[in-house]
Amino acid sequence: MKDTxxxxxxxxxSRRTALKLSAAGLVPWLLSGSALSQVKLGDQPRDHAxxxxxxRGGSDGxxxxxxxxxxxxYKARPSLAIAKPNDxxxxxxxxxxxxTDQFGLHPSLRPLKRWFENGVLSITPAVxxxxxxxxxxxxxxxxxxxxATGLSGEPSGWLARYLKRTESPSDTPLRAVxxxxxxxxxxxxxxxxxxxxxxxxxxxxxxEEFIKDLREIYGDPAQSLVxxxxxxxxxxxxxxxxxxxxxxxxxxxxxxxxxxxxxxFKEVACLLKSGLDLEIACLEDTxxxxxxAQGGAEGxxxxxxxxxxxxxxxxxxxxxxxxxxxxLIVMTEFGRTVVENRSLGTDHGRASxxxxxxxxxxxxxxxxxxxxxxxxxxxxxxxxxxxxYRKVLTQYLAPKMPEIANIWL
Amino acid sequence: xxxxRREALLLGxxxxxxGAVASSGCGRVAxxxxxxxxxxxxxxxxxxxxxxxLDRMTFGWSANEESVYTSLGHQAYVEKQLAxxxxxxxxxxxxxxxxxxxxxxxxxxxxxxxPRVIQQLxxxxxxxxxxxxxxxxxxxxxxxxxxxxxxxxKSDAAFYKGNQxxxxxxxxxxxxxxxxxxxxxxxxxxxxxxxxxxxGKKGPNENYARELLExxxxxxxxxxxxxxxxxxxxxxxxxTIEERNPLERLGARDYEPRAxxxxxxxxxxxxxxxxxxxxxxxxxxxxxxxxxxxxDIALNHPSTGKHLARKLVMFFTGSRNEALxxxxxxxxxxxxxxxxTMVKPILESEFLHSGAPILRRPFEFMCASLRHSAAITDxxxxxxxxxxxxxxxxxxxxMPDGYPTDQLSWTxxxxxxWQFAYDLAHGKIPNTMVQPDSMPIVDGIKSSGSGLSAExxxxxxxxxxxxxxxYM
Numbered sequence: 006m007k008d009t010x011x012x013x014x015x016x017x018x019s020r021r022t023a024l025k026l027s028a029a030g031l032v033p034w035l036l037s038g039s040a041l042s043q044v045k046l047g048d049q050p051r052d053h054a055x056x057x058x059x060x061r062g063g064s065d066g067x068x069x070x071x072x073x074x075x076x077x078x079y080k081a082r083p084s085l086a087i088a089k090p091n092d093x094x095x096x097x098x099x100x101x102x103x104x105t106d107q108f109g110l111h112p113s114l115r116p117l118k119r120w121f122e123n124g125v126l127s128i129t130p131a132v133x134x135x136x137x138x139x140x141x142x143x144x145x146x147x148x149x150x151x152x153a154t155g156l157s158g159e160p161s162g163w164l165a166r167y168l169k170r171t172e173s174p175s176d177t178p179l180r181a182v183x184x185x186x187x188x189x190x191x192x193x194x195x196x197x198x199x200x201x202x203x204x205x206x207x208x209x210x211x212x213e214e215f216i217k218d219l220r221e222i223y224g225d226p227a228q229s230l231v232x233x234x235x236x237x238x239x240x241x242x243x244x245x246x247x248x249x250x251x252x253x254x255x256x257x258x259x260x261x262x263x264x265x266x267x268x269x270f271k272e273v274a275c276l277l278k279s280g281l282d283l284e285i286a287c288l289e290d291t292x293x294x295x296x297x298a299q300g301g302a303e304g305x306x307x308x309x310x311x312x313x314x315x316x317x318x319x320x321x322x323x324x325x326x327x328x329x330x331x332x333l334i335v336m337t338e339f340g341r342t343v344v345e346n347r348s349l350g351t352d353h354g355r356a357s358x359x360x361x362x363x364x365x366x367x368x369x370x371x372x373x374x375x376x377x378x379x380x381x382x383x384x385x386x387x388x389x390x391x392x393x394y395r396k397v398l399t400q401y402l403a404p405k406m407p408e409i410a411n412i413w414l
Numbered sequence: 415x416x417x418x419r420r421e422a423l424l425l426g427x428x429x430x431x432x433g434a435v436a437s438s439g440c441g442r443v444a445x446x447x448x449x450x451x452x453x454x455x456x457x458x459x460x461x462x463x464x465x466x467x468l469d470r471m472t473f474g475w476s477a478n479e480e481s482v483y484t485s486l487g488h489q490a491y492v493e494k495q496l497a498x499x500x501x502x503x504x505x506x507x508x509x510x511x512x513x514x515x516x517x518x519x520x521x522x523x524x525x526x527x528x529p530r531v532i533q534q535l536x537x538x539x540x541x542x543x544x545x546x547x548x549x550x551x552x553x554x555x556x557x558x559x560x561x562x563x564x565x566x567x568k569s570d571a572a573f574y575k576g577n578q579x580x581x582x583x584x585x586x587x588x589x590x591x592x593x594x595x596x597x598x599x600x601x602x603x604x605x606x607x608x609x610x611x612x613x614g615k616k617g618p619n620e621n622y623a624r625e626l627l628e629x630x631x632x633x634x635x636x637x638x639x640x641x642x643x644x645x646x647x648x649x650x651x652x653x654t655i656e657e658r659n660p661l662e663r664l665g666a667r668d669y670e671p672r673a674x675x676x677x678x679x680x681x682x683x684x685x686x687x688x689x690x691x692x693x694x695x696x697x698x699x700x701x702x703x704x705x706x707x708x709x710d711i712a713l714n715h716p717s718t719g720k721h722l723a724r725k726l727v728m729f730f731t732g733s734r735n736e737a738l739x740x741x742x743x744x745x746x747x748x749x750x751x752x753x754x755t756m757v758k759p760i761l762e763s764e765f766l767h768s769g770a771p772i773l774r775r776p777f778e779f780m781c782a783s784l785r786h787s788a789a790i791t792d793x794x795x796x797x798x799x800x801x802x803x804x805x806x807x808x809x810x811x812x813m814p815d816g817y818p819t820d821q822l823s824w825t826x827x828x829x830x831x832w833q834f835a836y837d838l839a840h841g842k843i844p845n846t847m848v849q850p851d852s853m854p855i856v857d858g859i860k861s862s863g864s865g866l867s868a869e870x871x872x873x874x875x876x877x878x879x880x881x882x883x884x885y886m
Contacts, residue, residue, distance in 0.1 A: 061812075061813065062812075062813070137640070138628075138634060138640075139624070139640060139643070140624070140628050140634055141813060141814075141815075142628075142634065142813075142815055143634055155634075156635070183826075186805040186806075187805060187817075187818050187823035187824060187827070188822060188823050188824070188825070188826050188827075193822050194822075198826055199826065200826040200827050202803060202805070202830075206803060206830075207829060209829060209832060209833055209836075210833065210836075211832070211833070211836045211875075214872065215832075215836055215872070215875055215876075215879075218872070218875075218876050218879075219832060219876075219879060222876065222879070222880050222881065223881065228881060229771075229881055229885075230773075230821070230822070230825045231773065231825055231828060231881045231884045231885070232881045234825045234826045234827075234828050235828045235881065237826070238826075238828050238829050242829070291812040291813065292812065294621075294813075296608075296609045296612070296619050296620070296621040297569075297609045297612050297619065297621075344617075345617065346612075346617040346618065346619045346620075347612070347614050347616045347617030347618075347619070348609060348612030348613075348614075348617075348619050350609070350612070350619065352619065352620040352621065353620065353624065384640065
């Protein structure tokens with residue numbers, strides 16, 4: 006039992022739980038290899054969980070899924086375009102990674118290729134909303150509220166409406182968890198949500214008396230939004246404090262990258278494996294608004310993509326068989342201009358790429374490709390959002406979450 | 415001269431923040447001033463209505479603020495706040511004067527590690543919000559810093575932020591909006607943050623042009639189009655930063671001495687063709703005037719006053735109020751952007767008190783807690799770590815819209831508030847302590863507790879954690 010800090014044993018259990026189990030003679034069983042992943046803290050594992058990674062700022066879809074057979078792409082991006090998969094003049098690590106006869110992956114997304122080949126990854130290009138303002142905030146507002154444009158005035162988020170329609174008395178505040186500074190709009194109005202910076206920080210270092218006092222003053226959830234949030238927090242606290250995410254060790258031999266995205270996925274995996282109530286996990290990342298120094302095969306965007314790809318590769322490997330019970334969506338509010346600007350970047354456009362992992366009929370490029378010739382663009386400028394994001398999300402999610410089909414506005 | 419614990423704390427703070435050892439002369443003066451100042455013992459508000467008004471006009475009620483308010487009366491108090499007529503305390507001035515980020519130029523600061531510059535910027539913001547008696551100005555500084563958000567993590571923006579804060583935000587916080595917006599357009603921090611330094615005639619960069627219309631002036635539904643964004647962007651081509659040492663340019667054909675890191679109109683990179691912005695023709699050959707015309711057009715557009723009025727009324731009262739908004743917006747128009755004239759009707763309105771409860775954002779919550787408990791702080795690392803966990807580290811919001819203002823964004827994050835309340839009351843935040851009511855003074859800063867009795871610690875932690883205290 007000495008020095009278990011790095012073992013997955015600690016990943017799912019607190020010392021307190023360990024003591025109880027130890028007394029029952031369960032520890033040897035727990036330490037016997039694969040049984041580790043069976044450790045359960047809760048008795049409410051969901052049949053299916055949805056993980057969302059929202060890339061805030063508008064990730065450049067044309068730099069994620071490269072239409073390498075299209076000359077317009079190379080003409081519009083003399084500095085940024087990524088070389089064709091078979092372009093012998095370019096270092097192989099800087100070329101597009103061929104997926105189909107038409108599209109290749111950004112070289113930084115290479116770790117995702119095997120998931121595509123295994124049928125776990127489906128990619129839809131040219132996804133967007135009807136919002137034409139090209140404003141981050143309007144486009145995010147549309148996409149997170151599940152509306153056509155940001156103008157709707159709809160106060161609730163699409164995930165919140167899903168949670169509400171499928172609410173059950175046994176739900177806990179851990180049914181939906183957002184890793185964020187502030188609550189994502191997609192969860193606005195949800196029956197109960199937990200917002201954390203990280204679950205390792207989700208603890209209260211205080212004396213028992215203080216916590217007892219809090220239970221009293223936050224005893225009436227109906228009093229205000231804050232009292233309701235406080236009551237939920239006290240409930241989640243009891244559960245999360247039994248986890249030990251800091252010492253969590255993934256299965257499958259990969260290590261989560263040491264960046265914000267990696268840390269987020271690691272915590273989602275930790276929570277998913279704990280058997281607590283988690284059904285919807287919202288992660289987000291910033292830094293995708295690449296007006297400047299975006300780069301093509303190398304640069305700011307490339308580094309962001311590498312962090313995403315390595316994190317997801319580790320996450321899916323870590324989940325093992327469980328990976329079939331989750332759907333992971335990578336989304337962003339809009340794509341960027343087809344033509345590069347002069348600062349090795351791109352400006353706000355309309356449509357970008359969505360990726361879906363899980364039981365999603367993967368291994369192919371999904372949806373309509375509207376083309377890049379000037380007359381095919383929106384205002385001679387931007388890739389047309391030929392695939393409405395609501396349709397794309399319904400297609401990916403409705404098989405496991407049928408109510409999704411009914412929450413769009 | 416033997417220093418008391420409080421005095422030592424004050425000095426320690428200045429030293430820790432400034433990085434340089436404070437001269438003992440200044441430190442002694444600060445300590446002496448602090449020692450002689452009579453502070454009100456920790457207490458509860460006498461009049462709940464006054465407390466609500468002060469919560470909204472200032473960074474939170476304090477016993478001292480209530481005495482000042484009560485002795486002046488609402489009208490005179492508002493006038494004096496608008497005129498920024500309160501004397502800044504010497505110890506605050508001393509605490510601030512060691513901050514490199516406030517007294518050095520951006521390009522000089524580049525020699526200093528960026529995290530330390532950001533730490534200083536945050537310390538300055540916290541110290542002023544908590545201790546300046548010109549509280550209304552501090553609230554407005556917070557408002558405008560978010561309106562013209564700068565993310566200190568973006569390229570070298572952090573190095574230029576302090577200068578921008580001093581010379582534009584603070585100068586015009588209760589001054590003139592037109593001047594502020596014009597200053598912003600040429601400020602290196604903004605040029606870097608929204609990439610206009612990269613906006614040239616071959617492939618414009620639209621980033622700043624869009625946010626200028628969408629966030630800074632007209633507002634998202636203010637009546638501009640994508641074409642306007644592109645035209646504004648063309649007008650602003652060549653608005654960049656002088657990167658070179660002035661000596662390097664010596665002998666150049668068009669040499670004019672210009673400080674490194676200052677605004678520079680690079681006419682060779684300006685798109686000098688004709689443009690149309692919001693229906694107004696901008697003739698070819700205008701040079702730097704193109705951008706200045708854009709600012710004129712945007713600042714005088716009817717949507718701009720409405721946009722600002724809506725935000726200001728929301729900021730102070732937490733609700734929409736069309737009548738009040740139109741008063742504010744009319745004031746904007748008639749005075750060409752005089753902020754005092756815009757804010758005054760809000761502060762004089764009954765609605766300031768009667769508007770729906772406003773959830774304090776984390777920065778407001780932290781400052782209100784420190785003011786409520788008459789705490790002494792250096793505003794340094796340990797306090798900033800709390801603010802980061804609370805979710806609102808200053809100048810760390812990456813998107814150009816500034817920290818969210820709607821309460822649902824913040825409601826679900828109460829846990830770090832409880833931790834902060836508990837740590838503050840129990841003296842667990844190094845270099846921050848609650849005013850010891852009648853405690854004997856003990857030497858040493860970091861070791862001992864808050865100076866409150868166990869009962870008072872419990873009561874204070876609970877008070878600051880309570881659902882009621884989260885609202886103002």
